[in-house]
Amino acid sequence: MMENDGIYIIAACRTGIGALNGQFKNTPGTILGATVIKCCLEKAQILPSDISEVIIGQVLTAGQGQNPARQAAIQAGIPWSTPAFTVNMLGGSSLKAVYLGYQAIRCKTDVKVVMCGGQENMTMAQHSVNVRNMCEPQEIQVQDTILMDGLLDPLTGLHISEVAERFAAVNQITREVQDRFALRSHNRAERSVVSKVFEQEIVAVQQSEGKSSVIKDELVQKNVTLPQLCEMPPVITADMLESSGTVTKGNSAVAADAAAAVILCSGEQIERRNFIPLVRLVEFAEIGTNPFELGVAVVIAIEEVLTRSSWSKEDVDLFEVDETFSSQVVFVVKKLEISMKKVNVASGSIALGRPLGANGARMLVTLVNNLHRLRLQRGVVVASISGGMAIAVSVQRR
Secondary structure: OOOOOOOEEEEEEEEOOOOOOOOOOOOOHHHHHHHHHHHHHHHHOOHHHHOEEEEEOOOOOOOOOHHHHHHHHHHOOOOOOOOOOEOOEEHHHHHHHHHHHHHHHHOOEEEEEEEEEEEOOOOOOOOOOOOOOOOHHHHHOOOEEHHHHHHOOOOOOOEEHHHHHHHHHHOOOHHHHHHHHHHHHHHHHHHHHHOOOOOOOEEEEEEOOOOOOOOOOOOOOOOOOHHHOOOOOOOOOOOHHHOOOOOOOOOEEEEEEEEEEEEEHHHHHHHOOOEEEEEEEEEEEEOOOOOOOOHOOOOOOHHHHHHHHHHHHHHOOEEEEEOOOOHHHHHHHHHHHHOOHEEEOOOHHHOOOOOOOHHHHHHHHHHHHHHHHHOOEEEEEEEEEEEOEEEEEEEEEO
């Protein structure tokens, strides 16, 4: 039954996910964002002028020009009169964009239909230097904005991989357990590609004249084995830790380039304009914890969104849990006693890649696709956010 005061997703899509210096190395994040905006308009069969507002997550904005969300909107043909703004909440940016769109419509203002999502080209993230107050050239230090603005936690002073190492040690999550979960992610990604699971959610990106469009998830590997994962060296060297390292590139998400978007509107608009709803946004939850407690915020966010939805964990058909690190997901599944059969059924960021600003929206698009593909009803998406935070959303198909 349609709820007139409910907020619904009426279109959802994403690009394929590119590796660093890979298929999107010369394609700005704004072009990726414009691509998914256009695709959502086509899927919903609405005009660019029907969009009331555009809200896009992007984390690495240094040197990318003013307000990348506005750039993507204009490049997609959204009218000059339609406002757009950019959100930075690290790995939760694009889910926060969806939440803000949800809130804008619920406020019953003149906002009727909102385009929400995220975009990120981590390959094109610039290096920075502060020379404004420097006297001597030798003082200049060039910094990688992927690290400074995306992967280094200023609250702990640590790289997020080192936070993950400490979290795994405190919670006694072994290297073998992490590698076994990662194997599941890699193998599921391969099966999903072979069986064309992502076909309905991925839109082709036309990079330039005369070049073919790109539709694939570039980071997915074939025939990954446990011995291969076990042989990979730790990301954090032993001299930086009190114990041997367990986090590797094989059992953690890697930087990537992609975009994802959804269109939101009210039940009233659906009734009036005969839109076809994909899912209803049921509830949201945002949580903050100690920055060292990597998986704790995710657990609390899931618990809170279930409480607000009046659901038990058994009521949920599918969970999309952010695969920032294997240790994080293993902790969440064990703590909440969730069936692994319901978690990241088509794989996750460990195998697919984690484009920061598009991360949450990518998971949401995949969840919507999986609910329809498997003819299931209820799902929860949760994104992990560096600095001890998480954001979750529950959705229902009918």
